[in-house]
Amino acid sequence: MKKYETFLFDADGTLFDYDMAEENALKTMFVKFDITYTNAIRQKYREINAEIWKKYEKGENTQDELQTLRFAQLFGEINVDCNAEKFNQQYLAELAKGIFLIDGALEICKKIAASNKKIYIVTNGNLSTQKPRVENSAISELISDFFISEGVGFRKPQAAYFDYVFSHISQTDKSKIIIVGDSLSADIAGGNVAGIDSCWYNPDGAANNTDIVPTYEIAKLSELGEFI
Numbered sequence: 001m002k003k004y005e006t007f008l009f010d011a012d013g014t015l016f017d018y019d020m021a022e023e024n025a026l027k028t029m030f031v032k033f034d035i036t037y038t039n040a041i042r043q044k045y046r047e048i049n050a051e052i053w054k055k056y057e058k059g060e061n062t063q064d065e066l067q068t069l070r071f072a073q074l075f076g077e078i079n080v081d082c083n084a085e086k087f088n089q090q091y092l093a094e095l096a097k098g099i100f101l102i103d104g105a106l107e108i109c110k111k112i113a114a115s116n117k118k119i120y121i122v123t124n125g126n127l128s129t130q131k132p133r134v135e136n137s138a139i140s141e142l143i144s145d146f147f148i149s150e151g152v153g154f155r156k157p158q159a160a161y162f163d164y165v166f167s168h169i170s171q172t173d174k175s176k177i178i179i180v181g182d183s184l185s186a187d188i189a190g191g192n193v194a195g196i197d198s199c200w201y202n203p204d205g206a207a208n209n210t211d212i213v214p215t216y217e218i219a220k221l222s223e224l225g226e227f228i
Contacts, residue, residue: 010181021098104221157190
């Protein structure tokens with residue numbers, strides 16, 4: 001098995017349990033704004049949010065547009081009169097508190113760091129949410145640096161995003177770098193564009209119905225131990 005010196009990790013859905021952070025933030029905000037919250041509403045929000053994020057990855061909307069549009073669409077769907085921009089601002093503050101880790105995330109990061117290998121986080125998202133989540137997490141001291149799309153000015157899977165990352169990390173040999181992530185369209189496609197190996201974290205065993213081909217596929221983060 002090939003060994004790597006530098007690991008680029010996606011954040012949400014790979015190291016961080018975004019689903020839990022999202023649910024906690026949504027519940028808090030619906031109570032605060034006196035709006036009835038149900039599992040059906042959460043599912044509708046997730047569908048809307050996922051579709052808007054896909055458009056963001058393709059460059060069809062901006063970060064600012066994404067943030068407000070998702071709640072504007074949701075409130076329209078459930079017939080609620082609420083200021084989407086105000087709701088989103090407070091939602092992001094709640095979301096920033098969600099620093100729950102995926103099972104095995106802390107362990108594999110410790111193992112990589114103990115082997116004197118480098119860990120970087122590469123994530124699409126906004127600074128106000130992602131920065132405190134990373135900095136206040138149990139893995140913060142194990143990470144050499146993190147790159148948030150809003151701060152970088154480009155997003156995964158754009159080549160310019162990875163060019164920026166490569167210019168700010170110590171590793172210059174791309175053959176020694178691997179990107180690990182749960183998103184085929186952002187992480188794996190980004191790795192392919194950047195010319196580095198990739199590992200698709202696929203804990204649910206989802207089918208790959210795209211033409212995006214990862215170098216490896218794993219169901220548990222502990223499997224990364226073979227690459228250290």
